[in-house]
Amino acid sequence: MLSEYMCRAALADGEHRRESWPVILVDGVSARLSERIRALAPRGINRAGVFFALAVAAVTAGAVVTGNNLLFLILAAMLSTLMISGLVSRLSLAGLELDFLLPEHITAHRTLHARLQVRNLKRWMPSFSLHLKGRHDEAVSSPVYLPVLPGGARVEQPVEICFRRRGLHRAGSFCFSTSFPFGFLERSAEVSLSTQVLVYPRIDPQPGFEELLGTVRGELEAQARGRGQDFYRIRPYEPFESARHVDWKATAHTGELQVREFAREQDRMLEICLDLNVPPGLEAWFEKAVECCAFLVWRLSQRALRLRFRTQRFEIVLPEMGDACDVLRYLALVTPARGEPPKARLEQDCSYVLVSAQPKEVLHKLGWEHARIIGINELPVHDPAGRQQDDPRVA
Numbered sequence: 001m002l003s004e005y006m007c008r009a010a011l012a013d014g015e016h017r018r019e020s021w022p023v024i025l026v027d028g029v030s031a032r033l034s035e036r037i038r039a040l041a042p043r044g045i046n047r048a049g050v051f052f053a054l055a056v057a058a059v060t061a062g063a064v065v066t067g068n069n070l071l072f073l074i075l076a077a078m079l080s081t082l083m084i085s086g087l088v089s090r091l092s093l094a095g096l097e098l099d100f101l102l103p104e105h106i107t108a109h110r111t112l113h114a115r116l117q118v119r120n121l122k123r124w125m126p127s128f129s130l131h132l133k134g135r136h137d138e139a140v141s142s143p144v145y146l147p148v149l150p151g152g153a154r155v156e157q158p159v160e161i162c163f164r165r166r167g168l169h170r171a172g173s174f175c176f177s178t179s180f181p182f183g184f185l186e187r188s189a190e191v192s193l194s195t196q197v198l199v200y201p202r203i204d205p206q207p208g209f210e211e212l213l214g215t216v217r218g219e220l221e222a223q224a225r226g227r228g229q230d231f232y233r234i235r236p237y238e239p240f241e242s243a244r245h246v247d248w249k250a251t252a253h254t255g256e257l258q259v260r261e262f263a264r265e266q267d268r269m270l271e272i273c274l275d276l277n278v279p280p281g282l283e284a285w286f287e288k289a290v291e292c293c294a295f296l297v298w299r300l301s302q303r304a305l306r307l308r309f310r311t312q313r314f315e316i317v318l319p320e321m322g323d324a325c326d327v328l329r330y331l332a333l334v335t336p337a338r339g340e341p342p343k344a345r346l347e348q349d350c351s352y353v354l355v356s357a358q359p360k361e362v363l364h365k366l367g368w369e370h371a372r373i374i375g376i377n378e379l380p381v382h383d384p385a386g387r388q389q390d391d392p393r394v395a
């Protein structure tokens with residue numbers, strides 16, 4: 001009996017090392033038995049296979065009824081063809097190595113380009129008409145077709161993949177299939193990908209996110225408007241500069257226009273706080289809140305703003321303590337923590353944005369009356385049909 005399909009993944013070494021997905025098959029007696037049973041019955045029968053099966057049934061009936069030796073010979077040839085088709089297709093799927101190379105940063109709901117390497121470990125026998133498709137519910141990939149893979153050869157193909165949820169993806173699944181040589185039956189072999197892939201939350205704009213971003217930017221610009229009051233130096237006048245800062249005494253003394261320059265005040269800080277104290281039944285809203293925070297942090301960090309992101313269990317200041325990717329890594333794994341309300345802070349030269357599912361009256365009592373609160377009404381959650389979901393706290 002042929003050995004099981006063993007696929008191994010090689011790590012990409014070198015100066016530009018990328019993460020790979022090693023591929024292994026499930027061990028165990030029960031798994032091996034089920035694989036052998038499924039190997040005897042191919043996964044799919046196409047239209048040509050249906051007509052061939054009907055022809056075999058017709059020849060079988062004619063041979064039994066008439067006892068004609070010629071019909072028995074034709075029946076034997078047809079059954080032999082079917083057996084050879086299964087043997088060759090199984091040999092085509094054996095001895096394949098899969099290596100899946102992903103970029104370093106991955107965000108949910110965004111199609112990314114990866115590299116897929118397939119190697120034929122058989123020395124002399126090629127593999128024909130290989131189809132490779134993703135079978136994982138949480139990751140969708142584009143199908144790959146290889147007409148022929150010579151023995152000992154390796155082929156690298158670009159592939160598009162999209163992860164549907166944030167978090168740590170511990171496993172995936174891909175399927176090799178072929179209908180070679182006659183196209184009557186399609187045989188397939190599933191392989192599991194054992195790895196850990198961290199997927200960031202969705203950072204693409206969603207309905208209402210752009211309006212919220214514009215409002216936050218406007219508030220920051222309104223509060224930071226004006227120039228500093230501390231005198232810094234006197235310097236020569238530059239073309240198209242406002243004349244209200246011209247120092248006439250220095251101008252009369254030097255004979256050239258001189259301008260009084262003031263020290264620039266420190267940039268105003270923006271704090272984004274995500275409340276992990278989410279009531280039961282609002283898990284879908286919490287996912288929307290995480291995506292909103294990821295969107296705001298990503299877009300605001302690109303404008304070189306001083307930004308502080310915190311929850312009840314995490315705090316980071318950008319760019320002093322890290323970058324936006326550090327926040328996205330935390331948001332990729334964050335979960336609700338019920339029972340601990342968010343603590344308010346009162347600091348000068350700081351604006352506050354609080355993303356919370358708690359009622360605004362409760363948050364105002366906790367000291368958040370000065371913050372911009374993004375609640376359930378500001379982040380509505382819609383079902384797959386596009387209808388807005390009701391607040392489960394309302395009876």
